[in-house]
Amino acid sequence: MPDSALARVAGKLYRTATTRDALTAYHQVLLLLWEQQVLNSPSLRQPEVWRPLPPDTPTVAQYHLPVGWVERLTADLLRPPVSNGFVGHDAQQADAATCGRWLLVVAWESGVESLAILKAMCQVPVSEWVGFQSPAALSLYLPDEATRIWLGPVGSALLSYLSPQPIWATLKRHPEACITAWLEQVTQCYVVPWEGKQLAGIRISELVRDIGLLARSIGLRGIWASYTPLPDPVMIRSFTGHCLPVSAPKSHGLPIMPLPATEGRATFLQDAELHRQLRACLSEYQRVNPQDRRQRRSYRQAQQQLMALAQQPMSRASLLAVRWLVALFTHGSAWKAKLAASTLLTYHSSLTRFIKTAWPEEAVFALPAEAFTACCQSGLASFEQAESQYTVLRFLQFCQRHPGMPTLDLEELTVLSAQGRVRANYLAPADFDEVCLRFARGKGRFEQQIVLFMQLCYYAGLREDEALSLQCQAISFDTGILYITPDKRRKTPHAVRKIPLALLPPSVVKALSAQCDAQWIRHAAKPAPLFDDWHYASLETQFINFLREAMNDTTLVTHSLRHSCANNWTVMLSMLAFDYHPVSRPYFLRHALFESAQLGGIRAMLAALGSPVSLYFPVLEWVSERLGHAGPATTLTIYLHLLDWLVLQLSATPCRLVKRDVRQWIASSNYSFELQKQVFVNLPTREVDACRTAGSEPRFTEPHYIEDNRRALPQSDNKVGEIVPDALLSIAVKRLVGCRRFTVIDKPPVPVAKNTVLSFSLFALEVRNACQGSADRDLLPCFLAWLQQYEKALPLLTVTARHQPAWLRLCQSLEGAWPFRTRLALRGLSTLYHCYRRGEPITAIRNLNRVLYGYRLLGLQGLTMAISGHDRQSATARTWRRVIERHGYQVEWISSERKRVSAAVKPYRFAWPLWSAMPAILDLVMAYEDYCRSLPQISPSLKPGLLLPSGQNEHD
Numbered sequence: 001m002p003d004s005a006l007a008r009v010a011g012k013l014y015r016t017a018t019t020r021d022a023l024t025a026y027h028q029v030l031l032l033l034w035e036q037q038v039l040n041s042p043s044l045r046q047p048e049v050w051r052p053l054p055p056d057t058p059t060v061a062q063y064h065l066p067v068g069w070v071e072r073l074t075a076d077l078l079r080p081p082v083s084n085g086f087v088g089h090d091a092q093q094a095d096a097a098t099c100g101r102w103l104l105v106v107a108w109e110s111g112v113e114s115l116a117i118l119k120a121m122c123q124v125p126v127s128e129w130v131g132f133q134s135p136a137a138l139s140l141y142l143p144d145e146a147t148r149i150w151l152g153p154v155g156s157a158l159l160s161y162l163s164p165q166p167i168w169a170t171l172k173r174h175p176e177a178c179i180t181a182w183l184e185q186v187t188q189c190y191v192v193p194w195e196g197k198q199l200a201g202i203r204i205s206e207l208v209r210d211i212g213l214l215a216r217s218i219g220l221r222g223i224w225a226s227y228t229p230l231p232d233p234v235m236i237r238s239f240t241g242h243c244l245p246v247s248a249p250k251s252h253g254l255p256i257m258p259l260p261a262t263e264g265r266a267t268f269l270q271d272a273e274l275h276r277q278l279r280a281c282l283s284e285y286q287r288v289n290p291q292d293r294r295q296r297r298s299y300r301q302a303q304q305q306l307m308a309l310a311q312q313p314m315s316r317a318s319l320l321a322v323r324w325l326v327a328l329f330t331h332g333s334a335w336k337a338k339l340a341a342s343t344l345l346t347y348h349s350s351l352t353r354f355i356k357t358a359w360p361e362e363a364v365f366a367l368p369a370e371a372f373t374a375c376c377q378s379g380l381a382s383f384e385q386a387e388s389q390y391t392v393l394r395f396l397q398f399c400q401r402h403p404g405m406p407t408l409d410l411e412e413l414t415v416l417s418a419q420g421r422v423r424a425n426y427l428a429p430a431d432f433d434e435v436c437l438r439f440a441r442g443k444g445r446f447e448q449q450i451v452l453f454m455q456l457c458y459y460a461g462l463r464e465d466e467a468l469s470l471q472c473q474a475i476s477f478d479t480g481i482l483y484i485t486p487d488k489r490r491k492t493p494h495a496v497r498k499i500p501l502a503l504l505p506p507s508v509v510k511a512l513s514a515q516c517d518a519q520w521i522r523h524a525a526k527p528a529p530l531f532d533d534w535h536y537a538s539l540e541t542q543f544i545n546f547l548r549e550a551m552n553d554t555t556l557v558t559h560s561l562r563h564s565c566a567n568n569w570t571v572m573l574s575m576l577a578f579d580y581h582p583v584s585r586p587y588f589l590r591h592a593l594f595e596s597a598q599l600g601g602i603r604a605m606l607a608a609l610g611s612p613v614s615l616y617f618p619v620l621e622w623v624s625e626r627l628g629h630a631g632p633a634t635t636l637t638i639y640l641h642l643l644d645w646l647v648l649q650l651s652a653t654p655c656r657l658v659k660r661d662v663r664q665w666i667a668s669s670n671y672s673f674e675l676q677k678q679v680f681v682n683l684p685t686r687e688v689d690a691c692r693t694a695g696s697e698p699r700f701t702e703p704h705y706i707e708d709n710r711r712a713l714p715q716s717d718n719k720v721g722e723i724v725p726d727a728l729l730s731i732a733v734k735r736l737v738g739c740r741r742f743t744v745i746d747k748p749p750v751p752v753a754k755n756t757v758l759s760f761s762l763f764a765l766e767v768r769n770a771c772q773g774s775a776d777r778d779l780l781p782c783f784l785a786w787l788q789q790y791e792k793a794l795p796l797l798t799v800t801a802r803h804q805p806a807w808l809r810l811c812q813s814l815e816g817a818w819p820f821r822t823r824l825a826l827r828g829l830s831t832l833y834h835c836y837r838r839g840e841p842i843t844a845i846r847n848l849n850r851v852l853y854g855y856r857l858l859g860l861q862g863l864t865m866a867i868s869g870h871d872r873q874s875a876t877a878r879t880w881r882r883v884i885e886r887h888g889y890q891v892e893w894i895s896s897e898r899k900r901v902s903a904a905v906k907p908y909r910f911a912w913p914l915w916s917a918m919p920a921i922l923d924l925v926m927a928y929e930d931y932c933r934s935l936p937q938i939s940p941s942l943k944p945g946l947l948l949p950s951g952q953n954e955h956d
Contacts, residue, residue, distance in 0.1 A: 003043045004486075004493075006034055010047035045493065065202065065210040073199075073211060076186045077104055078154065079658050079720055093181055095167040100182030102158040103175055108212040109152035111648065115176070115208045117145055122175045126163050129739040130232060132239055135584035136729035137645075138736070141232050148229035150648050153725040154655060156732035157665040164737060176204050183207065216651065228424045230641045237551070238426050238642075239586040240742040246553035267362060268355050271318040274309065275352065278322060279345060281305045282329075286341035294338065303330055317359040321351045324398045333394075350388045351395055354379040365406060370492065372406040424641045425560045426567055427551070428588035430747070432458055435550050439543060444761030444815045446808055449531055450539035452511050457558060459504045461565035461627045464558055466495070470530040472516045477501070477509075480605065484628065495628035502605035503569065503626075505593060521778045522769065535804040562627070566639035568593060569623045571646060576603055576613045578650045584726060587744050588642075652725065659719045666731050679728045680721035757935060758783065760818065761811040763928050764797065771796045786931045795923035806913045813859020814925065818932075821857060826929060828854030832905070833922040841868070841902040845880060848903050852887040855907075858921075861888070866908040868894040869901040876901045 010030055030047045038044050060067060080101070103118050112118060120142050131138050138151040138159070151159065162168055171178050183204075187196040229235075233244040285302040293299070306326045314322070325348060328339050358364070358379025364372065376396065383389050399405055440451045456467045466484055474483040482499040490496055501509055519528040540558060548556050571589070574580060576599055582589070592598055606613055611622070620632040629635050636643070662679055663672035733741060758766070758780070766783040771794055776784055787794075799807045828850035835842055835851060842848045848865075855863060865884045869877055872893045880901055881891050892908040906915065914921060 003041070003045050006030055006037075006044065006047045060213070064213060065206060067214070069199065069202075070210055070213045073186070073207070074108060074214065076189075077101060077108060077211070078655065080186070080189075080661075092167065092170075094185070095165065096170060096178045096181040097185040098158070098182075099162055099167055099171040099175075100178035100180065102155065102162055103171075103179055104182065104207065104211050105158060106149065106151065106155045107208045108215055109155050110149050111212060111216050111644075112149065113209045113212070115205045117142065117147055117149070118208060119175055120145055121149060122172045126736065126738040127740065129159075129736065130236060131733035131736060131739045131741045132586070133730060133733060133741065133743045135582065135586060135744075136726050136733055137239070137586075138729065138733055138739070139235065141229065141235070143231070146228060148235070148644055150645055152648070152652075152655075153723060153728035153732070154657065156729050156736070157662065160732040160735040160737075161665040179204050179207065215653070227636065227643060228638070228641060229644055230424050230426055234425055234553070236742055237431070237553075238428050238588045239744070241428070241431070241587040241745040241747060242742055243431075243550075243552045246551075246555055268315050268317040268359065271314045274312060274314055274318060274322075275348070278306070278309055278325070279348060281309070282341045282345050282348075286345075292338065292340055306330075315362060316365055317355045317362075320399050320402070321348070321355065321395070324351075324395055327398075347391050347395075350383070350391045353382060353388075354392045354395075357382045367406060369407040370489075373408055376408060425553075425555055425563055426588070426641050427458070427556070427560060427564045429458075429564075429568065429591040429593050430587070431551060432561070432564070433591075434747070435547050438550065439546050442815075444759035444811055445765060446534055446539060446761055446811060448511075449515070449534055450536075450543050452508075452515055453531060453536075453540075454543060454558070454561060455504075455508045455511070458561040458565055459508050459568075460499050461562050461569070462499075463495070463562065463628070466490075466628075468531060468536060472519050472528045472530055475501075475512065475516060475530070477513060477516075490628075492628070492630060494625075494630050497625060497628050499626055500602075500605050500609070502601045503572075505598070521774065533799065533804070535808045538805055538808055563639050563641070566623060566627055566635060567642045569626065570619060570640060571642060572599060572602060573613070573617065573619045573622065574646055574650060575599060577615060577617045577619060580650055582649070590744075654722050655725070656720050656722050659721055662723070662728070666728070666735065675731060679723055679731065681724055757932060759811075760814045760925075760928055763931060764811070764924055767794050767924060767927070768797070770794055782935070783931070786934055789934065790927070790930065792927070795920045795927060797917055797920040797924055803913045803917075810859060810914065810921070814857070817857055817859065821929075822853075824850070825853045825857040826926075828852070829857060829922055829925055833919065833926075835905045836918050836922075839905075841904050843900060843902045845883060848880065849883055851905065852884065852889065855889075856887060858925075860907075860912070863907040863910065864890040864892050866892045866894055866904045867901060868896040868898070868904075870895070870897065870899045874901070 010026075027047075034044060034046050038046075064070075103122075106112055106121070107118065112121075121140060124140060124142070129138060129140050136156075138156045140149045140151075141147075142149070162171070183199065183202065187199050230238065231246075233246040237243050237246075281302055285298060289296055289298045289302075306322075306329060310319070310322045310326050325344050328347070329341075329344055332338050358375045364375055367375065380389050380392060383392070396408060400408055436451045436455065440447050453467050456462045456470070457464070460482060462470070462484075465488075469488045470482075471485075471487070474485055476483070480501045482501055484490070484495060484497050484499070486496045501512075504512075515530060516528075519530060519532075522528070544556065544558060548554055572594060575594065581596075585594075603613055606617075611617070620635060624632040624635040627635060627639070629639075659676055659680065663676055666672055666675050666679065733739070762780075763783070766780055770779060770783075770787060779787070831847050831850040832854040835847065842851060852865075867877065867880055867884075871877065872895070877893075880903065884891050884903075889907075
């Protein structure tokens with residue numbers, strides 16, 4: 001039986017499960033099969049549990065309001081019934097009803113189902129709202145609720161009208177009273193008395209929950225509690241291109257001490273008496289100091305008892321839990337400076353339950369990262385409350401700071417909600433391409449490789465280890481598939497997957513093909529890695545630092561590119577499935593990735609794979625599989641940050657409003673009639689002509705209960721029209737006083753420099769290929785033309801893995817300083833070469849000056865030159881010292897019997913890994929100088945475009 005026999009069928013079975021009971025049954029059956037067959041096949045892999053989306057609740061349940069009421073209230077919300085007056089109430093009560101109408105419009109239009117979120121929205125000043133122009137949008141981020149509200153056109157117009165009114169203060173104090181006032185106003189307009197009585201009995205929380213019952217996306221109901229939106233600076237950058245400062249939240253530094261040896265220690269279950277003492281100490285402190293005043297003696301006594309308790313011998317799990325609780329009691333946390341004893345007791349209960357499930361034995365800390373992560377996931381799954389999971393996640397973050405703990409990727413853990421844990425970030429494709437161009441412009445092959453590496457993370461959604469271990473034979477340009485194979489141990493079995501190259505831009509595919517061709521040639525058609533012979537850690541640090549500086553965002557990491565890929569794929573597939581093609585696009589959509597050419601290629605690719613795009617295409621599941629996640633729940637709760645905006649765009653429906661109301665919202669003068677022409681859709685000419693031929697004016701058909709209530713008003717005040725959402729939103733954003741407004745910027749394209757000279761790193765690679773016997777057709781034309789006229793032997797330089805960091809720094813230093821080289825610096829390299837070969841100290845100050853110039857050209861900084869002589873106070877010694885210090889180096893004096901001052905060629909205590917290869921390096925640098933000088937003579941004989949290999953004439 002193959003090792004993956006059960007793992008292959010697990011995914012197919014899990015996808016057929018329609019209920020959680022069926023999913024559990026399938027897992028139990030597969031687990032029993034594995035337990036029986038593993039005795040005969042020890043290498044048989046245990047099937048993993050597929051994590052589907054949270055079970056969707058019924059669209060209409062018994063606890064919902066009747067659908068007829070929801071339909072009628074929604075119609076009254078948009079086109080309110082009109083009565084001769086608001087009986088028994090004054091104008092202030094009518095204004096309060098208008099405020100209540102706005103709150104319900106927000107709930108209906110923006111998908112808000114919680115009254116608490118509406119209350120939090122009312123408390124936020126208008127200055128916290130963010131408005132966009134072209135396309136128009138209005139949004140508010142509530143960090144405490146981990147929620148972003150996107151207002152629609154009706155809610156935006158009402159907000160711009162109500163915010164300057166005196167009634168706005170009442171709305172902030174009593175939002176429920178405003179909704180009640182609106183409900184009373186609507187109730188009084190009905191003719192049938194029993195209907196009014198039934199509607200008057202509706203609770204405000206039920207009304208907020210169900211007012212948008214028929215307007216929300218059915219497939220995504222009930223999952224917004226697990227969603228993490230973008231914070232304001234990142235959202236503004238993504239939608240407008242303005243790079244506002246983004247800083248990482250300040251972490252509360254709790255003291256970390258090394259973990260002692262745990263050999264022979266008890267398990268967590270055997271530490272029950274110690275945990276009982278901990279709880280007794282906290283409970284006694286809570287009794288004697290209920291107000292938690294830290295200046296009292298009881299606090300100091302409790303603190304000393306807890307610290308003494310932490311010094312007792314115990315298991316590693318108990319030690320970590322006790323240390324965290326003691327640190328919180330003493331120093332507080334990042335979210336609160338002082339935690340109550342009752343809170344710590346609750347934390348202790350959560351940790352106890354987690355450790356009993358996930359870390360029952362000390363052997364769990366010796367497991368590899370994948371198995372340790374699975375244990376932690378099982379512990380998190382034992383909780384049904386999100387707050388308890390947050391507590392455990394903060395505890396795990398504390399544990400990860402201890403050396404010797406198994407590596408744990410917190411972002412791969414699935415929880416009930418992602419509040420306070422997910423690092424929500426997104427990078428627009430245009431910004432990423434600009435950073436790649438600027439970083440690689442004028443650089444060598446190492447920078448080109450790290451750019452390609454980051455492009456695979458951004459456009460193909462690869463993890464770092466997946467891109468680092470990627471083999472050239474795993475990329476099939478004939479079938480258009482990039483394979484993540486099980487040749488290397490992956491993070492999870494789901495990481496083995498196929499990624500279509502149609503998802504990548506053509507420029508990235510072109511660069512990927514050129515890199516594969518170069519690696520195939522270099523490794524003589526043997527299995528070749530896509531990336532090797534480089535120092536990834538240094539290059540990654542350089543790129544990420546450059547990215548953070550360019551974006552003004554200190555929170556960006558390499559993993560952020562994978563998050564961006566998940567969001568891009570979700571938007572691309574949604575545009576195909578729902579045929580979404582907006583006329584006015586936000587900044588992140590203004591890229592070739594979302595144009596018809598790229599989307600058409602994806603559509604053809606999916607059709608060829610047997611999964612044609614339609615309204616029923618499983619977007620989230622498909623994206624989850626291509627990212628290598630355990631299920632769509634991981635993708636949704638951790639990776640997607642644009643879904644709130646996307647769902648509202650895809651589910652938007654035409655809206656019809658009373659023109660009289662719209663004129664009141666958008667202007668306070670007769671100019672409102674001019675603005676009305678922009679807001680409302682004009683009927684087609686043929687429809688107007690047909691109506692006039694029939695002897696009537698064109699008008700919209702209204703429900704009978706609205707028509708009955710409007711007969712008393714003139715027809716001109718009762719007209720209803722379909723609005724242009726973007727036009728009404730744009731006017732509302734302009735009228736909203738105090739909000740932050742941004743317009744989408746059009747950044748000029750980054751100038752692309754035409755490279756006509758090989759960089760030093762590429763030249764060194766060509767020299768190595770020529771020394772290893774590569775055929776002439778495999779060498780670059782410009783290098784081959786120079787080689788035919790070069791009379792000396794090519795230097796042979798072997799760079800091992802230990803030399804790669806130093807070699808990377810040397811190449812980058814030479815490529816940065818080469819355009820500014822001087823004859824004196826080149827002469828210094830020649831002098832350094834001869835002094836190294838002779839192995840004698842430098843006795844002439846002129847030669848010392850030249851050697852120091854050579855060191856500076858090689859980028860060797862912070863050197864200390866050793867000078868030897870009889871008298872360190874002599875004029876000659878002082879002159880030598882001044883020459884060395886002028887170059888920025890230090891001096892180490894070594895007394896000797898020789899009266900003549902001399903200096904060693906090798907710097908003092910110089911542990912440079914490449915020092916033994918200095919002659920080959922200097923020969924290579926001088927050969928590169930000869931190549932650069934001869935290029936004007938050989939370039940006329942070359943055809944345009946043959947100076948560099950395909951994909952390197954420009955930094956694509």
